[in-house]
Amino acid sequence: MDDEKQLQLFDGFARDAIVSEREAPVSWHLDNEPVPEPAPRRTLWPETDRRDDLADLAAVAEAACDCRRCKLGGMRKNAVPGEGNPNARIMWIGEGPGADEDEQGRPFVGAAGRLLDRLIAAMGLSREEVFIGNVVKCRPPHNRAPEPDEVRACLPYLARQIELIRPEIIVILGGTALKALIDPRSYITRMRGKWIERGGIMIMPTFHPAALLRDPAKKHDVWADMQQVLARMK
Numbered sequence: 001m002d003d004e005k006q007l008q009l010f011d012g013f014a015r016d017a018i019v020s021e022r023e024a025p026v027s028w029h030l031d032n033e034p035v036p037e038p039a040p041r042r043t044l045w046p047e048t049d050r051r052d053d054l055a056d057l058a059a060v061a062e063a064a065c066d067c068r069r070c071k072l073g074g075m076r077k078n079a080v081p082g083e084g085n086p087n088a089r090i091m092w093i094g095e096g097p098g099a100d101e102d103e104q105g106r107p108f109v110g111a112a113g114r115l116l117d118r119l120i121a122a123m124g125l126s127r128e129e130v131f132i133g134n135v136v137k138c139r140p141p142h143n144r145a146p147e148p149d150e151v152r153a154c155l156p157y158l159a160r161q162i163e164l165i166r167p168e169i170i171v172i173l174g175g176t177a178l179k180a181l182i183d184p185r186s187y188i189t190r191m192r193g194k195w196i197e198r199g200g201i202m203i204m205p206t207f208h209p210a211a212l213l214r215d216p217a218k219k220h221d222v223w224a225d226m227q228q229v230l231a232r233m234k
């Protein structure tokens, strides 16, 4: 089955699930709402180098685009710092850019990205309301998983993005990101659907959209995980 057919499958599944499981709309920060008081600083990885010098998300993106802290910096076409709402209540974090992302400098723009877009839309949200990023900002060659030294070098950028955005929820997409961000001994098949609390932020691990393209049956698990996310957002 080709990617487009799999995406269509998710469309139908998601629409049915919305009708049966969602009753109330989710509220989000709107432009005309008062800006909330800054929350206390949230640090998920206290041992990571701090980048307090990066004052906002644009500064983080600029620093990542100039970065050569690890070997991936010399292999990329474009760094992919991540994008989205600076006041997002929810962040989505994958493992790293693929070929399409490397080409465009934007996260989740290939087939897996289109499926993620549909999942986000099925939840009643839009890409502009959330923030989407990755553990490493440059593409690992041949789509291999980022290596531990690359994760260590890049983590200060993600940590700073999380500090600046102060999301209520982080959705970790896939086992590689879970191992990099939470515990190298963890497995996505065991941890998905279970909340983790770190630094005052609730973290929900779930399958990566690329895994759903390979195995559409996992969409039911992901949708169940997202129901938990939606319930917490109300």
Ligand code: SF4
Residues within 6 Å of the ligand: 064, 065, 067, 068, 069, 070, 071, 072, 073, 074, 079, 136, 137, 138, 150, 153, 154
């Ligand atoms: S992956 Fe991260 S640490 Fe490595 S060069 Fe790119 S931005 Fe820098």
